Amino acid sequence: MDYLTRMLKYAASKYQFKYHPLCKELKITNIMFADDVLMFSNGDAVSMMLLLKSFSTFSKTSGLKVSASKSNAYFNGVNEELKSDFLSVSGFKEGKLPFRHLGMPIQTTRLKKKDCRLTLVQHVLNSLHSYWACLFVLPKGVIQRIEATCRNFLWDGSAEYRRSPLVAWDTICRPKQEGGLGLKNQELWNIAMVGRLVDWIATKKDSLWVQWVNANYLKRSSWQEYTATSNSSWVWRRICKVKQVIANGYSQGVQHTGYTPVGCYEWLRGARTKVDWHNAIWDSWNLPKHRFMGWLIAHKSLHTNSRLKGFGMNVDGMCFLCGQAEETQEHLFFECAFSRRVIQELMKISGLKLPDSDVLHWCIHNTGLKTQRKVKNAMVLSAMYHVWKQRSKSRIEQLVLRPSRTALLINDDMKRRIKERDKRKLNTQELDWLGRLNFL
Template identity: 65%
Template sequence: MVGRLVNWVAVNKESLWVKWVNANYPMGRDWQENAATSNSSCVWRRNYRVKQVLAAGYTQGIWQVQPSGYTPAGCYEWLRGTRPKVEWSNVVWDNWIMPKHRFMGWLFAHNSLHTNSTLLSFGMDVDGLCILYGLADETQQHLFFACAYSRRVLQSLTECTGLKLPEVDILHWCVHNPGLKTQRGVKNALVMSTLYQVWQQMNKCRHEQVLMRPMCVAQMISEDMKKRIKERDKSRMTTHELDWLGGLKFI
């Protein structure tokens, strides 16, 4: 955002603030070569520091990064550099998914959930075994797909919804799962809601020593999905999508 002020000075934008700058801080030479003096205000010195960071984006006082002109978003992308888009991006950030479930999915995609195995690797004094069943190390893969409790949740969810979720590589399945836009959205939301609710149960088991029955968890996930479907604008859906929604067991 400060870069926008730098750009205004660089192009001598017609504005009261730029006129004030020119009156109080005479450039005397090219703005790109100018330097703040020792008696300049802290705000003006900050502008110069930002100018130095962005200097490579200018040629003869013109911002070359964006032909249409400077924008903070474009400058941010330029400073950040080009990064490949991960294949799971459209799954995790699907607008069918509740915001708290999206964040959960983002952590899952980065393998950043603090399972017992992760805490153990941090040097914390914890038992590395799965807190839900205690038969194997509590990794993400085990907790959500191999643990007997999670598998029962998935089985109960299939009974409640009629939609079968995979027991491994769940993000890969979502990415390559064919179907109409609404079908993909519902399945993505179902997956993220399942991850969220299983994680919640693990935390309750750890901190409160309580654990719901798998069928009850599956019903909570189904209720989440009912709410999401009711909130959606049906006028934008095709007849095929509406027919598919009407055929779901939990609607």
């Protein structure tokens, strides 16, 4: 394909070839991709036929033939007679503008928000795992739809969720050390990723896009002092706006070691206070569903009867498990007669000392050998998960397991978790201790 580029360049330099108006400054004749090529020229007969002749010569030399049925020619401002002659000679079909290439609309006018919205939503949702997926300049509406889909999936496992979230999205988008789930704020992350484009222009990165921007927008003016005109495309104005947003980061020396999207994102979101319970909640010894439950409890976000009553719902506020006191988180874990009995049965089975009140404080300040602390914390989180599960079962089915049976389920959870651990990371003392508890 490099040979094709050289042939087109040669034809452009030796004959009366005229470049496309937006390609003239950089003398662009073609852009190549993995399995296709885009060629550009002015809409006159000589230039169009030179493109076709060069490609024909390339095909004869290389043996690579164009699939005319899969190729289109796009015209703008070309008379019908010339258009008909070109299609007849080339065998191409006439394509209609706008068309989509690599999922993006190609058209003669500048891109608007509505041109990007639907395609970008689907593409980004399918590519959220990719670092480069968010190098797009995303409209705010697209970002909101992405966040709504992620938020709904978190709480309901699908794209639809019609109830109030248990935890605010801003909190969810904080790192785990700050009480969140480690998800990224998509609006700030998009600014940080678009900042990569800003940095490429500022550092004059060796890329065709940067060269094109300098030739058609900046025109030898200073990027730092440049202001987009009102008739510029929405995408270009957005890039210039991001430049202003992150300008303070440069002036304050935040990016003195070179621009990185991660560093810019951290600067944009600002520092938050770390929570003291994150190690106890997110420890790898805890089952994932127990970690999530512990995280909700740490945020006091469970919809207990007391909380539902505070929302104005028609509930009496009493505990479903014991019916003896108002159902609050503090009551459930573990002041409730049922949950206290579960803890007592669990201590009887394991022989471990576990808390009966102020659970998170106990987990944070739990003492002993490392493995012992982790096992105790894992059992406490498992107990909270199963107590809440029994509470929900009592509310819906009017049925609840005996405390002794619930304690056995918690103990079984712990055994399965320990069997999954790499025993090579445990010393002899820790293995002996787990053996005495019948966890091995």
